[in-house]
Amino acid sequence: MDAEVLKKRLAREKMARRQAENLLESKSRELFLASEQAQKSAQLVKAQSKQLQAVLDHAMTAIFLVDENEKVVRANRLAELTFEMSKEELLDMSFFEIFADEARDKAHGFDAVAELDQEVDTSSTSIESVGRRKCGSTFPMELAITQLDLDDKKFTVWICRDISHRKEAENERAKLQLELSQAQKLESLGTLASGIAHEINTPVQYVSDNGHFLKDAFTDLITVLDAQKALLEAAEAGGVLAEQVGAVKKSEEEADISFLREEVPGSIEQTLDGVSRISKIVTAIKEFSHPGTAEKSLIDINKAIETTLTVARNEWKYIAEVETDFDENLPQVPCLPGEFNQVVLNMVINAAHAIESVKKDDLGKITIKTLTNDGKAEIRITDTGCGISEENKKQIFDPFFTTKGVGKGTGQGLSIAYASITQKHGGTITVESTVGSGTTFIIQLPLSEAESMKEAV
Template sequence: MRRALRSFSSWVLALTASAVIVAGLAVVHGQREYTQSLQERDRLVRVRSLATDITHLTLAARLGIEPSYDRLTHATLELGDLLGESDAGWLGAMPSPRRSALMELAKSRIEVVERFKRELAVVRNSQRYLTEALAGARLEARGGAGSAELASVHADVLENLVNFDVRRRDLILDRVRELRAHFDPSGRPLSASYLTHVAFVLEHGALVGELVDEICDPALALAIDSLRTAHEQRREAIVATLGRWQIGLVLVSTLLIATLVHASLALRRSAVEMTRINHGLEETVRRRSAELAQAQKLKSIGVLASGIAHEINTPSQYVGDNLAFLRSAVDDLGRILKSYDALRLAAEKGPIPSELLSEIRATEKELDLEYLVDGMPHACASAIEGMARISKIVRAMKEFSHPGSEDKKPTDIHRAIESTITVAQNEWKYVADLVTEFDEDLGMVPCLAAELNQVVLNIIVNAAQALAEMKAGQDENPKGRIVVRTVAEEGWALISISDDGPGIPAEVQSRVFDPFFTTKAVGAGTGQGLAIAHAVVVDKHGGTLEMESEAGHGTTFRIRLPNPGTRAAGPVPAVAGVSDGANAGHDR
């Protein structure tokens, strides 16, 4: 269930992250579109203002307010740049028919402007010519030469041509026809160039008017405005979409952050949970270890019990035998003493009857008095010695199994070791000779006696078992040898226990102190002995426990306990100093 939940939440995380990326990309795209759209708007605004400028400048040119075409030309060039000849790629986002319609309009508008420029120029020139003729005609009309009426018609025609209005074209044509029917006021025929310019203005003046009308046609402006409206709508759509994506981005980002926060909280929660479980496990391990230590102790006592029973049984048998002897001897002595009592009574009465004496002799002979007198002290001594042996074992047991205390107390290490050796006697005495080499300088050492005893016992029993195993494999073998040695070192008390057994294979040496590690058959060993030894020496006493072993050459365990009572606790002396005399020189 929890795993399912976890995979679900990682899916949520992945989905949210993807959503954030998608929304982010969409926002980037939208913003880019928006920026582009703003540029397009600016261009459309420019195009619109150019269209207006062109109209205004055309009218200004037509009215003669702005005689130079430069500004008009630049406006058409810019419009051409933006719309006319370029592919107007910047309008790419707009619907194609509308775009091409606008481009078509702009292009034709530019052509019309060019046409207007050139037609206006020549019409204006003809008007200039006619203006001069008008001035002459007015002069002649005022001078009264020829028909004044005709002169005024003439002036009227010219005036209308100079200020040409296409709506009065027919009127002007009638007047011109009227003029042509006559001679000119001064009597000269109308000159060919005069008529040419009149005809030119009539024709091209009308054209200029049409071109101006075309340029002022609002179609281009309307097309631009309609495109602008469409563009505005599109930008609004872009903004709306962008807004939606932005909200989406904020939402999915929030969701992502929430998911991350949730995941981090879950992580923290599970870390707390793990710590709690870990504490529980540690507690369990501690309790189990204590239980195991107790179990190990009980087991060793159990193992030892039969040996100890045997040890007690032997002396108690001969104590019993001796006591039985003494009891019969005391009975016999009682009989003899009764005889002696009868003899003393007879002697007090008179002479001692000989039959009484012979009877006493017979009794003494029968009871072998001499044997009794000789044997009784011996039996007593023997019984006492047996009792001593029993009491020694009992005392050792008592000492060994003393419940001990929580605090370290100054302990006679030697006596403690002796007791342990005694208790374990039955374990080693058939397989090994046990030698103790105690350093008399070692006084009382502060320690937890009961637990230290357990350590020494475990090591001795291990050594004995190793020797027994070795002995079982061979037919004839002298007993092995176990040496228990103490050395008073500077600030330390060293207890070394060596055997000349088979040693420990190199590959398992590093694991001998591991809990539950055992080379014995399943069920035969708990794998706790040396682990407990290590815990007791190192953890509880602050000492060191070393093991040195070589296959075929025996094993040595060295227990070092801090012994501040004697001298200040110095550094742990080099192992070599003890195990290898050759390196001792380096210690100096």
């Protein structure tokens, strides 16, 4: 290679070296800028991640990000609180351990469905399941599941809400609705009973009037028959009108007049007694089913209890005898009459059921006593039934608590009675009981309002 060629080549190599140096500088600058940009991006990502975690931690539901291997890769603060686990514990376990044993297979099913169809997204609809806390206690929860594809990996977002409180509220609402429906049913039965009582009253009235008429008429008729008998005896003794006397005597024998003279007065008396009892029952039904009022009125609770006992007679007459021990000096008590009658009815029916459950051959006894006690009207309803255990005593006023057999009790009677006496009447209702001996329910109603109510009248 001659010198000229070498010179040219050297010149080109120098030029190429300068290009390379410029390129190196330029690339170094690009690298610096890219590095700076990367740092900024990393800071931004870190800040966004913090923001995201803050949002997640303040969410009112437990949120989990779960990978394809069922590992929790992210969990928020409420997830820790809900499942009573630390973040480390949550990140170290299989996600499905947060489900109660009986709900786990189904939860896997939700995940499988989501995997089969990318479009499956339950974020707008919820699924109910059962969660399990670290201590092992379980609780109802609501789930929303969403599938995510991040960097070619599949993740599932599980949003879990503890719905214990909501479930309790729903149950409470259902109970209230049932109570309301029961109350409406009783109200309509009351209205119906009142109507029927009114309809029965009219024929009972004329049966009673006619009975009294027949009683008086038969007394008159007996007088006529006595005179006729004397006439016949005189004619026979005088030996006159023998043929006519014979015919009358024959007709008397055929009609069995002597039997009628003996039996008809008693028969009429029994009829009048029966009609009188019908009338009493009808009156009791009318009083008992008197439409409830929202305001209290002064009532004679002795009379109210008597009325209720009449209405409920069929519930106790084959089981117990009822004895009343009323304080005749008991003042009128401020009451919601319909509700008070209902309370006494529930108590009497309960007493009858308690006696019936003992299954003795002879009748039990229900005693109802009224008295004034420390400025309050007190009603004591005592039965000789099975009694209530100490354990059950704590629950007898709870809604739907019952120890009666299927179809015998709804568990609402005492609960409704308790609510009515304590909340609507400002009174108390307590129980004294000995298992095997019997029970006494003690209702106390304040009399303090009575004076002012009297003045208002």
